[in-house]
Amino acid sequence: MFIKLFNSVKITAGAKNAIIFDTDNGFVSAIPKDFFILLSNEKQNYTILRQELEADDLETLNEYIDFIISNRLGFIVNTQKELQQFKNKFTFNENPTNLEYFILDIKDERDIDGITISQIQNLGIRYLQIRVLEQVNAYDIINILLRIFLLNNCDLQEISIVAKYDDSLLKFIKESKNLSSKFLDITLHSGDEKKLFDFGYIRLNVITNKISIPSGCGCISKKNFILSGNFYLESKVHNSCLYKKISIDSDGNIRNCPSMPQSFGNIKDTTLEDALHHKDFKKYWNITKDSIEICKDCEFRYICTDCRAYTEIGGNNIDLDVSKPLKCGYNPYSGIWEDWSINPLKKRLLIIIP
Amino acid sequence: MKKKIQLKGIEVSLQEWKECGNVKAVKYSSNSNIKSDKTKIFRSPKYYSLLY
Numbered sequence: 298m299f300i301k302l303f304n305s306v307k308i309t310a311g312a313k314n315a316i317i318f319d320t321d322n323g324f325v326s327a328i329p330k331d332f333f334i335l336l337s338n339e340k341q342n343y344t345i346l347r348q349e350l351e352a353d354d355l356e357t358l359n360e361y362i363d364f365i366i367s368n369r370l371g372f373i374v375n376t377q378k379e380l381q382q383f384k385n386k387f388t389f390n391e392n393p394t395n396l397e398y399f400i401l402d403i404k405d406e407r408d409i410d411g412i413t414i415s416q417i418q419n420l421g422i423r424y425l426q427i428r429v430l431e432q433v434n435a436y437d438i439i440n441i442l443l444r445i446f447l448l449n450n451c452d453l454q455e456i457s458i459v460a461k462y463d464d465s466l467l468k469f470i471k472e473s474k475n476l477s478s479k480f481l482d483i484t485l486h487s488g489d490e491k492k493l494f495d496f497g498y499i500r501l502n503v504i505t506n507k508i509s510i511p512s513g514c515g516c517i518s519k520k521n522f523i524l525s526g527n528f529y530l531e532s533k534v535h536n537s538c539l540y541k542k543i544s545i546d547s548d549g550n551i552r553n554c555p556s557m558p559q560s561f562g563n564i565k566d567t568t569l570e571d572a573l574h575h576k577d578f579k580k581y582w583n584i585t586k587d588s589i590e591i592c593k594d595c596e597f598r599y600i601c602t603d604c605r606a607y608t609e610i611g612g613n614n615i616d617l618d619v620s621k622p623l624k625c626g627y628n629p630y631s632g633i634w635e636d637w638s639i640n641p642l643k644k645r646l647l648i649i650i651p
Numbered sequence: 652m653k654k655k656i657q658l659k660g661i662e663v664s665l666q667e668w669k670e671c672g673n674v675k676a677v678k679y680s681s682n683s684n685i686k687s688d689k690t691k692i693f694r695s696p697k698y699y700s701l702l703y
Contacts, residue, residue, distance in 0.1 A: 426699035457699050506703040516701045528697050602698050
C-alpha cells in the first residue's frame with residue numbers, strides 16, 4: 298500500500314518542523330518531521346512498514362494516514378505499478394514579458410506622466426502598484442486617482458493603489474464610476490476601522506495600520522503566505538519578491554524595489570529598459586530562499602515572500618546580501634514566532650538603515 | 652467553463668482574454684464587459700509589496 302499525494306499538495310521541511318499544504322485550496326498544516334520523511338519517499342510501502350512497527354507506533358502511523366485521507370490531501374494506491382500511472386505534472390508558467398511588476402512611489406499627480414505610461418505599455422508590465430506617500434493630502438490623492446484613466450490603453454491586468462485614508466477620499470471613490478477600465482485594488486491605510494468594499498471593478502480595503510512608504514515595506518508574517526501553485530514553483534527557482542519587478546522611488550530613481558539601496562539611474566534621463574539591461578539589475582532575481590541564511594532552514598520558504606531591502610545585515614555595503622529578512626520574527630530552529638519589532642538587535646539595525 | 656475562480660482566497664470574476672501570439676497585442680475588457688459571461692479578471696498572483 299502506497300500514499301499518493303495530489304498534484305497540488307506539497308510538503309516542505311525546516312530545521313525543526315515540516316508543513317504540508319494544498320496550493321489549490323489554501324490548506325496548510327504542520328506535520329511531524331517523521332511524517333515528512335515518510336511522505337518524501339513516494340515508494341514507501343506502508344503495508345510492509347505496518348508489519349514492522351510496535352503497537353504504539355502503528356497507532357501513530359494510522360493517524361498519519363488518516364490525516365492525509367480525511368483532509369483530502371492524497372489517496373491510497375495498492376501497488377507500485379498503479380503508483381507509476383500517476384505522473385507529477387507541475388510546471389512553472391513563465392510570463393513571456395521581461396517585467397511583470399512595477400511599483401511607483403509618488404508624491405503628486407505629475408509623477409504619472411506620458412513617458413512613464415508609454416514605458417509601462419512597451420515593456421508589457423502586468424501589475425502596477427502606485428504608492429502615494431503619506432504626507433500627500435486627500436485633495437492631491439484625488440487628483441492622482443483622476444489620472445489613472447491615462448493607463449487604460451496599457452496591457453495592465455490590475456492597478457493597486459496605496460494611500461492614506463481620508464473620509465473625503467473614501468466618499469470620492471464610492472461615488473466614482475469610471476476611474477479606470479482596469480481592475481483597481483485600493484488600500485487606504487491609517488483608517489479608524491477596518492472596512493472592505495467591492496464596487497465591481499474596484500476592491501477597496503480600509504485598514505487601521507499606519508504605513509510609511511517606502512520604509513514600512515518588507516513585513517513578513519503568516520498572513521502574507523501565498524498558497525498558490527505558480528508562486529510555489531516560482532519561489533523554487535526565482536526570488537519571490539524581486540523577480541521581474543522594477544520600481545521608481547519618490548525621487549524618480551529606478552530601483553529593483555523602492556527600498557533597495559542601488560539606483561540604476563533616474564527616470565528623467567534613464568529609461569526603464571536601460572535600467573533593466575544594467576549588469577546588476579537582475580542580480581537578485583534568481584536568489585531563492587534556499588540560498589538565504591536562516592530562510593534556507595525554514596519550512597515556510599516556498600510560500601513566503603522574500604525581502605532584500607530590509608535584511609539583518611542591511612546597510613552594509615556588500616555585493617550580494619543573502620542574510621535573513623529583518624522584518625521576519627520566525628525562528629525555524631525553535632519553531633517560534635516572535636514580534637521582530639521588539640527584538641533589541643533588530644531595533645538597532647532598523648535605526649541604522651536609512 | 653466555471654464562471655467563478657478562487658484566487659488568494661477571494662472570489663473574483665474573470666476578465667476577457669483574447670488568445671494571441673503577441674503578448675503586447677493582448678487586450679482586456681473594459682468595465683462595461685465585466686459582467687459578461689465571457690469576461691475574466693486575473694488578479695495579481697503575488698504581493699506587490701509587504702506593507703502590513
